[in-house]
Amino acid sequence: MYGGTCITIACVPTKALVYQAEHPDRRLGEAAWFEQAAAKKTALAEAMRARNFEMFDSPETSTVITGRARFAGPHTLLVTDAGADRAAG
Ligand SMILES: Cc1cc2nc3c(=O)[nH]c(=O)nc-3n(C[C@H](O)[C@H](O)[C@H](O)COP(=O)(O)OP(=O)(O)OC[C@H]3O[C@@H](n4cnc5c(N)ncnc54)[C@H](O)[C@@H]3O)c2cc1C
Known part of the structure; x- marks a missing residue:
């Protein structure tokens, strides 16, 4: 949403x-x-x-990744169900 x-x-x-x-x-x-x-x-x-x-x-400083996210580390989110799984830090 x-x-x-x-x-x-x-x-x-x-x-x-x-x-x-x-x-x-x-x-x-x-x-x-x-x-x-x-x-x-x-x-x-x-x-x-x-x-x-x-x-x-x-904006160049942000990218929307649509999916289900969880923290994989203090500064890293792991997003699943986003086409291919992606990690964003
Ligand atoms: C029927 C109705 C009418 C309203 N009319 C008015 C009005 O006229 N004027 C007014 O000022 N207010 C109105 N409100 C209140 C207003 O909608 C809320 O106060 C406002 O949307 C709150 O904004 P928010 O950014 O805090 O949260 P939200 O807009 O609810 O944003 C929270 C977002 O976080 C997402 N989210 C939730 N949990 C998770 C999770 N675990 N992981 C990932 N994402 C998550 C949700 O999907 C959502 O997109 C109304 C509310 C209702 C229900």
């Missing part, structure tokens, strides 16, 4: 849904409205996650 809970499942998606409930597209039936609201909420969260990933991954 690049960007954490707030963007992915908390502040942003809930407020996106609240906003759309307060500003409904009256041309849509309830089911179509819900489908559209959910799609907009997901698109917003995905765009923000992608932006966060870019911010984390683009």
Whole structure:
């Protein structure tokens, strides 16, 4: 969850849904409205996650490694499930 809970499942998606409930597209039936609201909420969260990933991954001083991490030493993380296992110090 690049960007954490707030963007992915908390502040942003809930407020996106609240906003759309307060500003409904009256041309849509309830089911179509819900489908559209959910799609907009997901698109917003995905765009923000992608932006966060870019911010984390683009500086020369940082590289995002997606996987499961554990300390292999005081200054070394071992990341598994990351395609090929990688050590980062
Ligand atoms: C429904 C909902 C609505 C909310 N709305 C608002 C709001 O409107 N305004 C507001 O200010 N706050 C809101 N909050 C609270 C807000 O989401 C949290 O305060 C905020 O996300 C905490 O940020 P954080 O960086 O401390 O932790 P998080 O954003 O939760 O980041 C922790 C990250 O660490 C990762 N992680 C956890 N354990 C491990 C582990 N063992 N190994 C590796 N990674 C791990 C998690 O996957 C996560 O990505 C809301 C919360 C909820 C649930």
